[in-house]
Amino acid sequence: MHIPSPRRRRVAALAALVTSAALALSACGSGSGAGASGGGPVELTVSLFGTFGYQESGLLEEYERAHPGITIKYESTQGEDKYWPALQTRLTSGKGASDVQGIEVARISEVVTNQADLWTDLRETPAAANLPNYLDWKQKAATTKDGAVLGLGTDIGPMAICYRTDLVGQAGLPTEPAALAARMGSWQDFLALGAEYQRNAPAGSAWIDSAGGLYNAIVSTEQKIYYDESGTLVVDSNPAVKAAFDMAAGAAQAGLTARLEQFIDPGWDSGFGAGTFATIACPSWMIGYIKGKAGDAGSGKWNVVPLPGGKGGNWGGSYLGIPAASEHKQEAAELIAWLTAPEQQARIFNSVGNFPSTKEAIAQVSNTTDPYFNGAPIGQIYSASAEAAPVQVLGPDDGVVKKAMNKALLSVEANGVSPADAWANALRDVRQQVG
Numbered sequence: 001m002h003i004p005s006p007r008r009r010r011v012a013a014l015a016a017l018v019t020s021a022a023l024a025l026s027a028c029g030s031g032s033g034a035g036a037s038g039g040g041p042v043e044l045t046v047s048l049f050g051t052f053g054y055q056e057s058g059l060l061e062e063y064e065r066a067h068p069g070i071t072i073k074y075e076s077t078q079g080e081d082k083y084w085p086a087l088q089t090r091l092t093s094g095k096g097a098s099d100v101q102g103i104e105v106a107r108i109s110e111v112v113t114n115q116a117d118l119w120t121d122l123r124e125t126p127a128a129a130n131l132p133n134y135l136d137w138k139q140k141a142a143t144t145k146d147g148a149v150l151g152l153g154t155d156i157g158p159m160a161i162c163y164r165t166d167l168v169g170q171a172g173l174p175t176e177p178a179a180l181a182a183r184m185g186s187w188q189d190f191l192a193l194g195a196e197y198q199r200n201a202p203a204g205s206a207w208i209d210s211a212g213g214l215y216n217a218i219v220s221t222e223q224k225i226y227y228d229e230s231g232t233l234v235v236d237s238n239p240a241v242k243a244a245f246d247m248a249a250g251a252a253q254a255g256l257t258a259r260l261e262q263f264i265d266p267g268w269d270s271g272f273g274a275g276t277f278a279t280i281a282c283p284s285w286m287i288g289y290i291k292g293k294a295g296d297a298g299s300g301k302w303n304v305v306p307l308p309g310g311k312g313g314n315w316g317g318s319y320l321g322i323p324a325a326s327e328h329k330q331e332a333a334e335l336i337a338w339l340t341a342p343e344q345q346a347r348i349f350n351s352v353g354n355f356p357s358t359k360e361a362i363a364q365v366s367n368t369t370d371p372y373f374n375g376a377p378i379g380q381i382y383s384a385s386a387e388a389a390p391v392q393v394l395g396p397d398d399g400v401v402k403k404a405m406n407k408a409l410l411s412v413e414a415n416g417v418s419p420a421d422a423w424a425n426a427l428r429d430v431r432q433q434v435g
Helices: 059-066 080-093 105-114 126-133 136-141 165-170 177-182 187-199 211-219 239-253 266-274 286-294 329-339 342-352 359-365 378-388 398-415 419-433
Strands: 042-049 070-077 100-104 161-164 206-208 277-281 302-305 318-321
Touching: 042 080, 042 329, 059 070, 059 329, 059 342, 070 080, 070 329, 080 100, 080 398, 100 105, 100 329, 105 136, 105 318, 105 398, 126 329, 161 165, 161 286, 165 277, 177 302, 187 206, 187 239, 211 239, 211 277, 211 398, 239 398, 239 419, 266 286, 277 286, 286 302, 286 342, 302 378, 342 359, 359 378, 398 419
Parallel strands: 042 070, 042 100, 206 277
Antiparallel strands: 100 318, 161 277, 161 302
């Protein structure tokens, strides 16, 4: 049985994998001056969520210096789950949306399926010159069935495990990446290692930060998650989803998680530096987040290993879009074309860890190492994960379903709800919100 979806439209499957030798033409740079309109000074508003890396890498200021007529007003919301509902209100009212808005990968199918009239077709703007640079599947996911392109890809989220070498060592486990990875041949091995860690863990420390994070890492390795290729919602009939949920709930019951809600619980942020957890599922964009939360004191304490068994996975990755209500579409398109060009994508990866979505930038970062993470070969690790990742099927309510699963898993951790009841509650929430 499957949960019937009122939006039973065909969802385009992602259709290509990263190859290490892939190269493409460089994106065209934007013009200088006050923008192509020549109509005097322009203030561009940019609203994002989390860490896209533009402010952290100094790119917004650099763009302003190169374009004296352009001023960028930037804001970022930490939690995407707060950012997206607020943006929906602004889009539908036609008021309050910024000239540039971020779109998380779990929302992009909703945009192309149901919101094409609320966004700008980038084929009709200066950003069109960037389109040949992207991984095929990255661009296709932002393209409507009529061919309109509603977002430029910023990054993708290839997966790894980040870990605290000091905590792992204190618990008597191997600290060197190769030795630790050899003990993690599967997710079951990862949890068995966690049980060993907990027997000797430093006081107040858990093996992994959250059941929700563990769950998202496990399903990130799957091709079909919440939807199938026909656009049918299959969350209750896909055995991979139930297996991932049960594994994460079991870890919570066994006391392997720190019972923290990612991006919401203040204790999660402080836990990176305080040693509240020894490992975390680590998409490439988490590299920059760890640096920001653990600070200088965390440098040299962290390292990175591939997912258990060397599996490839993808969790996250975003787009930049221009709402249809923007009064500065041309200038906004020039800005996002520059921000997502290969040169800037490579710089952002080297600065905050967001892995590129353009073929040329991927080739540029394949040998990157990170001194903060003990010189870990993050370029190699994340390139390999991207190459091995399945081509995932996206659906219009992926974000809604993921939130319901994470909420249910948190109830196991925080309130002692049984895994069976938590699963039933998650399916009920999905039915109520999606149909």
